């Protein structure tokens with residue numbers, strides 16, 4: 001069995017550690033020091049690094065970690081990410097044997113072209129084996145990543161793919177953005193009771209200095225405006241802001257643009 005623990009890093013990043021009592025794999029180590037401290041505090045050895053994408057706040061700690069631990073680095077190969085030792089593509093599987101985990105890789109472009117997600121499908125034979133998703137900067141608690149490369153249609157499509165995963169999928173996002181995202185969500189959809197409840201729950205967690213993740217696909221579908229582009233209230237809000245194209249992609253694009261300046 002394994003645990004998944006958040007290692008806070010930089011301003012608001014989470015480096016997710018998958019670990020047992022001896023070994024750990026980390027996802028998106030943007031910084032080495034907090035990972036080394038976590039490993040030391042728990043008597044763990046690093047045995048793998050997983051990357052979702054090549055932004056500096058996700059790969060910045062890899063070189064330093066590999067001076068201490070010469071471990072494989074999984075991810076999508078790219079000239080701007082020289083650390084990758086094992087290239088991963090859509091549909092590839094990645095086994096982390098010590099933890100009994102087998103990931104399936106999803107390509108989810110739209111934040112960066114080469115962004116991937118790591119998914120562990122649930123095992124029906126085990127009651128306590130929900131699906132697991134490491135989705136980097138594409139899906140956030142209550143929001144989504146910015147569109148730095150590729151088209152908004154690609155980002156929308158990637159989010160739709162994630163939204164189709166099973167409801168109980170645990171969503172491990174790479175940043176603590178939930179509270180700010182939900183404030184934007186409320187501006188889009190003020191009468192959504194599930195969103196109002198999530199705002200209260202999030203405020204309580206943050207007041208107690210606790211993290212708001214992982215989320216679930218069910219919670220995101222109920223409260224994340226970027227997964228709710230066909231909701232009449234959201235369409236009305238955007239029409240009041242001048243939206244003419246009320247197609248799903250039109251609504252999504254207008255909302256993503258608005259959030260950039262919110």
Ligand SMILES: [Zn+2]
Nearest residue numbers: 053055111137
């Ligand atoms: Zn990013």
